[in-house]
Amino acid sequence: MxxxxxxxxxxxxxxxxxxxxxxxxxxxxxxxxxxxxxxxxxxxxxxxxxxxxxxxxxxxxxxxxxxxxxxxxxxxxxxxxxxxxxxxxxxxxxxxxxxxxxxxxxxxxxxxxxxxxxxxxxxxxxxxxxxxxxxxxxxxxxxxxxxxxxxYPMFSNDDLLAKAGVTAPPTNRTEFAEAAKKVSALGGDTSGWVLPLSSEAPNGIQNDVMSWVWASGGSMLKKGKPDLTNKDVTSAVEYIKGMWDDGSIAPGSFTQKEQDKVEEFTNGRVGLMIDSLAHINLIRQNNPDLKFSISALPAVDGYEGERGIPYxxxxxxxxxxxxxxxxxxxxxxxxxxxxxxxxxxxxxxxxxxxxxxxxxxxxxxxxxxxxxxxxxxxxxxNEFVGLPVSEDLMRQFDEQFQKTLSGDQSVKAGLEAAQKSWSAEF
Structure with missing residues (x-):
């Protein structure tokens, strides 16, 4: 096909x-x-x-x-x-x-x-x-x-990555985490990756979190039903939690919306961002001097299958x-x-x-x-398209995800709680 x-x-x-x-x-x-x-x-x-x-x-x-x-x-x-x-x-x-x-x-x-x-x-x-x-x-x-x-490809601030000693956009999870950590280590108000998780506009769960699952051929569903405790979702959440603990993610994630993410990248404060092509015009207009590139979302190390692309x-x-x-x-x-x-x-x-x-x-x-x-x-x-109350599903996952990042619960407990609330909606 x-x-x-x-x-x-x-x-x-x-x-x-x-x-x-x-x-x-x-x-x-x-x-x-x-x-x-x-x-x-x-x-x-x-x-x-x-x-x-x-x-x-x-x-x-x-x-x-x-x-x-x-x-x-x-x-x-x-x-x-x-x-x-x-x-x-x-x-x-x-x-x-x-x-x-x-x-x-x-x-x-x-x-x-x-x-x-x-x-x-x-x-x-x-x-x-x-x-x-x-x-x-x-x-x-x-x-x-x-x-x-x-x-929704990956956007890279070419100048920031070069300044951090990263010679090319990352292609797998290990490279991405290392690049984000190096950019964050530059200090000041610079961060490696920007992750918007506002519960008011929870589409960050779709575009910036579940995209890691889809990029490596994984799924959050099984036969059309929630399957949030599977190895693919667990691996992605554990990966993001590791980056959070390393200080590689821009501060303020819990209240940031999509436009905040774009503003942070446009102003040259973050090295990496997952975002829509629709914002290329806006970025060019607001910061004509910004040198950036796009590439496919990094996949799990060693993954050679077809990569899922958020849309x-x-x-x-x-x-x-x-x-x-x-x-x-x-x-x-x-x-x-x-x-x-x-x-x-x-x-x-x-x-x-x-x-x-x-x-x-x-x-x-x-x-x-x-x-x-x-x-x-x-x-x-994009497995959210066509799901019942998909916005609420994102928000429910977001609630548990924030608790997990904050250290208030384990990855396993967070995914089990999200699975339970999602299952009730189906």
Whole structure:
């Protein structure tokens, strides 16, 4: 099976609080058309700040030109703030017409009845969904379409590693731990590896912890059920605990969110980071002088199998509370069209959600091509996609993981506790 086919199969089976409140208060999902029959719809997402300035707005301008009776109001902010806004809007019934989605949120939103059934919208709008690379479904209905897909490689600060005497990015766990320890030994505010574990945005468990399991062909599941006490998960947690005890991990992990991780790396304070390709633009923009490279996640020493590559999607959905679902779906259809999806995946340094779209490598950052090579050499891996209450599962694991790192319990006890709480959710 090709990587692309496997990627589709894996997925298919499967911003601050004040700002959030003000954004919710301004929601127009129930706004009527004006006297000229024009409507305004909102699109809440974290994508615009992570793209080159003005490029996403240019796509929206093109949509409005093609659909003169529809105005799109962009509600943009960091990932964590968007999440806060959407969860608050879901609870209040005031979610924006069109929403950017993380696959980990879909189960919760669908169960709350806050997302429209896209399968029904496909039928209502005579939309051919055969060109969609993947769809996130629950009980046979689609609630999220991955617009673009990102791999999460390892980022290395080349100057810091060189200063610490590390001549090349690490390829296995031993090399990674040694490199992180050497960078931390440089002193000052420099650390080897940055690990965000905030329980408010616990996706660090997915992207920065379980990725070590998947990189060596391991799994946190067995026949679709939790299997957190197996040797693969145990080995990964013991490994990270060792790095924590060595002082190789940046301080403040327990309260750090994804954007904090990116800021630490961008400012040159950490040597190594596991992160989305989506942030390459942001890093280049905020620190043009930073010399960094990307590579595949290190695997267990001696592992020669296919490496799992963490991935995430910029997903899109339509609010069930929107009174303009037809217009909202037109925007979804526009973003998933062959031409626009090609443009969006190119500017995002990601892989397209339309099977007929292709990113343009000609003017892309060289790291984009390198990431595609990493992707082709491995297999996409994210076992949280499609799981029930996946966000809560991350948070439950995070709680036990923090206790383990703090020394309040053993690795074995922490994994057993997480296994018990996960099993209750299944």
């Amino acid at each position: 090709s990587n692309v086919a496997r990627f589709r199969r894996v997925v298919a089976t499967g911003i601050a609080a004040v700002a959030a409140v003000s954004m919710i208060a301004g929601c127009s999902s129930g706004a009527p058309a004006d006297s000229n029959g024009k409507v305004t719809i909102e699109l809440a997402q974290w994508w615009e700040p992570e793209l080159p300035k003005g490029e996403f707005q240019a796509l929206i301008d093109e949509f409005e030109k093609e659909n003169p009776n529809i105005t799109v109001k962009l509600l943009s902010g960091p990932y964590a703030s968007t999440k806060e806004q959407l969860f608050a809007g879901s609870a209040a019934g005031t979610m924006s017409d069109v929403v950017g989605l993380d696959g980990a949120w879909v189960s919760d939103f669908a169960k709350q009845g806050s997302l429209a059934d896209l399968t029904q919208l496909f039928k209502d709008n005579k939309y051919d969904d055969s060109k969609l690379a993947s769809q996130v479904q629950l009980d046979g209905s689609t609630y999220m379409i991955p617009v673009v897909n990102f791999v 995430a999607s910029w997903g899109i959905g339509v609010s069930e509370s929107s009174k303009h679902k037809t217009e909202a779906f037109k925007l979804v259809e526009f973003l998933m069209s062959k031409k626009i999806n090609s443009q969006l995946s190119t500017m995002a340094k990601a892989f397209p959600g339309n099977t007929e779209s292709e990113p343009d490598f000609s003017d892309a950052d060289p790291l984009f091509k390198e990431a595609f090579d990493i992707y082709k050499a491995g297999k996409p891996a």
